[in-house]
Amino acid sequence: MGTFGFDWLSVALVLGGVLLLYYVVPMVSLFLSVPTGEILGRMTDPTVVDSARTSLLSASISTVVATLFGLPLAYWLARTDGAVTKVVLAVVVLPLVLPPTVGGIVLLTVFGPGSPLGEAAIAAGIELTRSLVGVVLAQTFVASPFVVVTAKAAFQSVDRTLEYASRSLGKSRWTTARHVTLPLAGPGILAGVTLAFARAIGEFGATMMLAYYPRTMPVQIWVAFIELGLDNAYPVAILLVLIAATALVVLNTVASNPWE
């Protein structure tokens, strides 16, 4: 066996290498598939600019909403254990494992035009679907678990003794959270926020179901691809790749990369 033995290390390296190429080659190929000048020209196309504006705006709002609602929950999850905590965590993770289109359907049953909530909102002059609100609802649903799960880990990494120490010095819970817990959990929370933003900006499935208009970048890619062919989908795709790359840079610099 030994004489004809495989060099397992080489095999492992080849396998890993092939996988890496599988990631990198399509990216490079995307940038090479259209001449740079032409891409820059199409970037100023109103549909591209509009979708970029919609996406950036909605993803920003979704991220803020997710952070606002997610941090207290993350803190609670980090500082409690027991059966209830496990159930709550499972609920939080649910949107992560649910297929986004199913997420969209679930949301439609609550916010759709036919639902009581949807009707009430329309009566009040707010459209919960086919509107920026709809986009935000869809994005928040799929992206907020990233804030909760990542921030939970970040809070857990802060030694409770430090909080007790702060409070034993006469500082309130709020002062302690602001000056001790949040700064120490900061990089981890920022990682969660970045991941949520990246997920929100790439959201397609649930958004399609809830708000086809106004078009976000992923929806615009889909429309351009269906109506005008692959070439026309490139500019927005490249924009999205650049945004994703920026998120990676943030993760590897100011934030603490949860996957490292």
Next chain:
Amino acid sequence: MTLELSRLRKAYSRFDFGPVDLTVDDEVLAVLGPSGSGKTTLLSLIAGITGPDSGSILLGERELVGSPLEDRHVGMVFQEGALFPHMTARENIEYAATADERADELATLLELAGVLDRKPPTLSGGERQRVALARTLVTDPDVLLLDEPLSSLDAPIRKRLRDELHGLFESLDIPILYVTHDQRTAMALGDRIAIVRDGDLEQVGSPSTVLTRPTSRFVARFTGTENLFRGTVIDRTADGATVRLGDLRLQTTASDVSTSTVTVCIHPSRVAIEAPYTAGGDRTATTVTGTVVRWLNEGSEYRIDIETESGSITLTANVRPPTFERLALENDSEVQLRIPRESIHLIPERE
């Protein structure tokens, strides 16, 4: 101010704390016990990190139970210091300070001038504890709790900081509870010592009482008494009881022993070794003859095991190196032991 715990109780799934009754005046109470005995629980209850199931904690006139920890004015120095790692030493102290002058004063007192602008991870263990102490004292607490502040330090630094703490504690007129598992630290710093075992206070008393008059085998062992033997009281007079131990008859000054079975307890430092058959000496001491069977150099003193003539018991004695050398002790040396009567302590045994 007086800190008064009454019927304080806290049940955990695998451990019950209390009920504990304890009064601490403006003094240093060293809380001594093995790990897991409930020392830290005691501090957590007073600080307000944990709430008791029942009982009360009075600080002066103020009931602490039910009040959140930030309102208690109870200062706590945590085991590893619990300094905020993202703040410099100065920022740690200023975070707690209500008046800047006090911060400066404490920094000088605790010799922190050189390290104020450094962050905790770059400080040595001793420096960290000094900063933690300054950070707590700057709040002018009504009670000071310290949870094994020296346990993670190297021996020389520990000894130095212990001496410094001794001086510092004397200048503070508040109840101080100092938790440690180290008997020497407890003896050195405590005005009184409380021995904790399995969530209960086993004995509270002055260092010398706890050392020479332990109320249980546990306390005796924990404070370093190795000579523990089961004996029988054979005679009681006004001067004290006579106890039989193997073939020895020991005259003691113990007059309040109710049971006939007792644990005879002799601290090794109270056993004097003399060359055989020395005449004269202390007439009120008990003399025992025996042979050295083992000796060990423990640095500042020698630990010597002596088997009594009949071989029925083995006594341990601690002697200083000069004595050891003068007597030229070695294995099989014949020696005479002299034990002051009042150093033979009897612990009643339940029959």
